[in-house]
Amino acid sequence: MIRRSFALLAAAFLLLATACASGHKSSGYTDVLSMASPPVKPGIEVLLSDPGYFDLIRGKRVGLITNPSGVDSKLRSTVDLLHQHPDVQLVALYGPEHGVRGDVYAGDKVEDAVDPITGIPEFSLYGKTRRPNDEMLAGIDVMLYDIQDVGASSYTFIYTMSHAMEACAERGIPFIVLDRPNPCGADYVDGMVLDTTQFKSFVGYYDINYMYGLTPGETAMLFNGEFLETPVDLTVVPMRGYERWMRQWDTGLPFVPTSTHIPTARHAFYYSLTGIIGEIRKGVNIGVGYTLPFECIAAPWIDQNELAAELRSRNIPGLLVRPISFTPKYATFADEPIEGVHLIISDYRTIRPVSAQIHIMTALQKLYPEVGLFTDEFGGKSAFDKVCGTSDIRHRVLAGESAEAIIASYQDRVKEFESMRKGYFLY
Numbered sequence: 001m002i003r004r005s006f007a008l009l010a011a012a013f014l015l016l017a018t019a020c021a022s023g024h025k026s027s028g029y030t031d032v033l034s035m036a037s038p039p040v041k042p043g044i045e046v047l048l049s050d051p052g053y054f055d056l057i058r059g060k061r062v063g064l065i066t067n068p069s070g071v072d073s074k075l076r077s078t079v080d081l082l083h084q085h086p087d088v089q090l091v092a093l094y095g096p097e098h099g100v101r102g103d104v105y106a107g108d109k110v111e112d113a114v115d116p117i118t119g120i121p122e123f124s125l126y127g128k129t130r131r132p133n134d135e136m137l138a139g140i141d142v143m144l145y146d147i148q149d150v151g152a153s154s155y156t157f158i159y160t161m162s163h164a165m166e167a168c169a170e171r172g173i174p175f176i177v178l179d180r181p182n183p184c185g186a187d188y189v190d191g192m193v194l195d196t197t198q199f200k201s202f203v204g205y206y207d208i209n210y211m212y213g214l215t216p217g218e219t220a221m222l223f224n225g226e227f228l229e230t231p232v233d234l235t236v237v238p239m240r241g242y243e244r245w246m247r248q249w250d251t252g253l254p255f256v257p258t259s260t261h262i263p264t265a266r267h268a269f270y271y272s273l274t275g276i277i278g279e280i281r282k283g284v285n286i287g288v289g290y291t292l293p294f295e296c297i298a299a300p301w302i303d304q305n306e307l308a309a310e311l312r313s314r315n316i317p318g319l320l321v322r323p324i325s326f327t328p329k330y331a332t333f334a335d336e337p338i339e340g341v342h343l344i345i346s347d348y349r350t351i352r353p354v355s356a357q358i359h360i361m362t363a364l365q366k367l368y369p370e371v372g373l374f375t376d377e378f379g380g381k382s383a384f385d386k387v388c389g390t391s392d393i394r395h396r397v398l399a400g401e402s403a404e405a406i407i408a409s410y411q412d413r414v415k416e417f418e419s420m421r422k423g424y425f426l427y
Contacts (some may be wrong), residue, residue, distance in 0.1 A: 037252075038073045038241075038251060038252030038253050039241045039251065039252050040181065040239055040240065040241040040242045040246070040251035040252060040253055041073070041239060041240040041241055042072060042073065042178065042179070042180050042181075042239055042253060043146065043177070043178030043179040043180060043217065043236075043237040043238065043239060044070070044071075044072050044078050044081065044146055044178045044237075045072050045073065045240075046178075046237050046238065046239065046240055047176075047178055047237045048081065048085070050237075053235075053237050054087075056142065056174070056176060056235060057082075057088055057142055057144070057176070058087050058088070059087060059089070060088075060089065060141040060142050061089045061091045061139055061140050061141045061142075062082060062088055062089060062090050062091065062092075062140065062141070062142055062143075062144060063091065063092040063093075063094060063137070063140035063142070063143045063144065064078065064079065064082060064090060064092070064093055064094065064143075064144045064145075064146065065093075065094040065095075065096065065125065065143065065144070065145045065146070065147065065160065065161070065164055066078050066079060066093070066094075066100060066144075066145070066146045066147055067095065067096060067098060067099065067100060067101070067147055067157075067258075068101060068256050068257070069147055069148030069180075069256040069257075069258050070146035070147055070148070070178075071254070071256055073252075073253055073254070075254055075256070078144075078146045078178070079093065079100070079115065079117070079118060079120075080117065080118070082144075083118045083120065090118070090120060091120065091139060091140060092120065092121055092122075092123060092136070092139070092140055093115055093118075093120050093121065093122045093123070094122070094123050094124075094125050094132065094136070094164070095110045095122055095123070095124050095125060095126065096110075096125055096126055096147065096156065096157050096160040097110065097126040097156045097157070097160070097259070098110070098126075098259050098260075099122075099124075099126075100113075100115060100122050101115070109124070109126065109127040109128075110124040110125070110126040110127050111124055111127055112124050112127070123136040125160050125163070125164065126156070126160070130159070130160065130163055130202060131163040131164070131166065131167055132163075132164055132167045132168075133167070134171075137167060137168070137171055137173060140173065141173070141174075142173065142174045142175075142176060143164060143168050143173055143174070143175050143176065144176045144177075144178060145161050145164065145175070145176070145177045145178065145216070145220070146177075146178040146180070147160075147161070147180075147216065147258075148180050148181075148183070148216075148255070148256060148258050149180070149182070149183075149216050149219075149258070150183060150184070150258055150262060150267075150268035150271055150272075151182040151183065151184045151185075151186075151211055151212065151213070151214075151268060151272075152210060152211055152212075152268075152271055152272045152275070153194060153203075153204055153206075153208050153209065153210050153211075153212060153387075153389075154203040154204060154210070154275065154276075154387040155258075155271070156202055156203060157216075157258075158216070158219055158223075159202050159205045161177070161216070161219070161220060161223075162205065162206070162220075162223045162227070162228070165220065165223065165224060165228060165232045165234070166228055166229075166230070166232070168232050168233075169228065169230040169231060169232035169233075170230065172233075173232075173233075174232075174233040174234075174235065175220075175232045175233065175234050175235070176234075176235045176236075176237060177216055177217045177220045177234070177235070177236045177237070178217075178237050179215050179216055179217035179218075179236055179237060179238050179239050179242075179426070180215065180216055180217075180239070181215065181239070181242060181246060181248055181251050181253065182213065182214065182215050182216075183247065183248035183255065183265045183268040183269075184211065184247065184248075184268050184269055184272070184353075185213075185244065185245060185246060185247050185349075186213050186214055186215055186218070186244045186246075186427065187213065187244040187245045188211075188213050188352070189209040189211055189212055189213040189414060189417065189418055189421065190209065190210065190211040190272070190352045190353060190354045190355055191209055191210030191211050191272070191353075191354030191355070191357075192209070192210055192354070192388055192389065192390065192393060192410045192413075192414075193207055193208065193209050193210075193389070193410060193413040193414055193416070193417050194206065194207050194208060194209075194210070194388070194389025194390070195207065195389050195390045195392075196389060198385075198389065198390050198391065199385055199386045199388075199389050199390065199391075201383075201386045203383060203386050203387050204386055204387055204388075204389045206223065206226075206227050207389070207413075207417070208222075208417060209414060209417050209418075209421075210272065210276075210354050210387075210388070210389075211272050211353065211354055212417075212421065213421060214421060214424065215239075215242075215426070215427070217236035217237070217238060217426060218236070218424045218425060218426055220234060220236060221234065221236060221424040221426075222420070222421065222424045225423070225424065226420060236426065238426050238427070239427075242427050243427060244425070244427050247265070247348050247349075248265035248268070249265060261288055261293035261294060262293075262294075263293070266345065266348070267293065267294055267295075269345055269348060269351060269353050270293070270294035270295050270343070270345070270353070271294050271353075272353035272354050272357070273294065273295075273319075273343060273345070273351075273353040273354075273356055273357055273360075274286040274287070274294050274295070274296070274297060274343065274357060274360070275294060275387070276354070276357055276361075276384060276387050276388060277297065277357060277360065277361060277364075277384075278294070278332075279382050279383040279384045279386075279387050280373060280374075280378065280379050280382045280384050281332070281382050281383075282332055282333075283299070283332070283371075283373050283378060283379070283382070284297055284298065284299050284332065284340075284364070284373070285297075285298045285299060285328055285331065285332040285333050285338055285340075286298075286332075287342075288328070288330075288331040288332070289328030289329050289330040289331035289332070289333075289334055290326050290327075290328045290329070292342060295342060295343055295344075296324060296326075296340060296341065296342055296343065297340045297341050297343065297360055297364070298324065298325075298326065298333075298338040298339055298340030298341070299333065299338055299340060299371075300333065300336060300337070300338050300339075301368060301371055302338070302339055302340040302364075302367075302368070303339070303367075304323035304324060304325060304339040304340055304341065305323050306367060307321075307323075307340055307341050307363065307364075307367060308321050308322060308323045308341050310363045310366070310367060311341060311359065311360065311363055314359050314363070314403070316356045316359050317347070317350045317351065317352065317356075318345055318346055318347035318348070318349070318350040318351030318352070318356075319343060319344070319345060319346065319351060319356050320343075320344040320345075320346045321341045321342065321343055321344065322341065322342050322344065323339070323340075323341060323342075324339065324340060324341060324342040325337065325338065325339035325340075326338065326339075343360075355403075355407055358393070358397075358403045358406050358407055359403040361374070361393075361397045361403075362397055362401070362402060362403045362406070365397050365398065365400065366400070374394045374395075374397045374398040375398060379394050379398075380394065392409070392410075393406065396409065
């Protein structure tokens with residue numbers, strides 16, 4: 001019996017290996033890192049192991065823009081790896097939103113400091129200024145960027161990157177991006193293309209798709225080639241073994257929370273599923289303050305069974321819903337009993353989070369027009385329009401247009417962006 005069990009186990013491993021070797025694409029999510037040696041090597045590991053890339057920083061005074069997500073496959077911090085390397089002079093750190101060590105709450109200002117572990121000065125890029133100045137850049141020869149992103153245009157890290165690229169270009173400082181996976185995959189785009197002639201802000205700075213389907217390195221290349229007035233001397237240190245179809249869990253790499261309410265890689269999907277609606281402050285709770293951040297749509301005025309039935313009737317690809325009631329401990333409707341739906345992504349390959357969110361918006365407007373969630377007085381005074389890059393989405397929802405009609409209304413611009421985006425593929 002024992003010998004037979006071992007034989008079955010060996011056969012199972014063989015089938016798994018064969019599937020992987022044949023290019024099998026997973027469709028499910030797992031929290032388990034099942035690969036002792038991840039098939040994907042992040043940019044930081046390529047930088048330190050490839051002499052051709054390492055020579056770009058060898059013996060130079062290095063600045064580093066990073067946060068806790070800047071780690072290698074063994075969860076060793078990029079800060080520490082560079083600080084401990086005998087041929088690297090790491091002289092300055094730069095903190096985006098949440099800070100270098102990730103201890104600042106979303107939206108709160110990051111202060112200049114001294115890193116308690118290395119003693120290296122930290123300069124804030126999310127405080128008095130979001131663009132490094134002469135004082136911050138004095139004494140560095142090259143700037144590195146190593147941050148995990150979530151693939152959504154309203155996540156501020158990519159604009160920290162682009163602002164730093166602009167500043168380095170003005171001063172002739174080379175800029176190096178250590179590439180990382182797009183946790184949602186880099187094989188599709190979804191949602192509207194921002195219109196920065198209407199709204200240009202730190203949650204929407206360029207005319208790109210909301211889910212733009214690029215890695216951080218490819219995003220830097222696109223910004224450099226399409227939007228920066230003065231391009232920077234840019235190098236992207238690519239990943240090894242990465243393919244566009246991969247979701248984070250297909251890479252074998254661990255996922256470090258990118259912010260307070262993105263605790264797992266799957267929350268990168270949920271961020272784009274509810275995050276735009278969540279910008280309507282005091283309007284809807286999206287699971288923040290409860291155990292399901294970005295996974296819920298709930299409010300005192302929602303009937304959980306009614307909303308669940310409406311969303312189920314739409315047969316949204318890759319999405320299941322169930323009624324839920326809970327009492328959030330902070331954020332919108334803190335300490336108040338509310339009800340609504342728990343959104344469960346059932347297929348991470350077919351789900352299109354922003355398109356699904358358009359369905360959620362139109363369902364809320366259809367069932368609860370009296371709430372005025374998308375009116376100028378309510379939605380217009382929030383950051384809703386800023387993260388969309390347009391007020392058109394909100395006005396169409398308010399007018400009672402169908403989700404299908406709203407999604408169709410911006411497809412011409414999506415096609416233009418997709419064509420532009422393909423010119424910057426590394427994988």
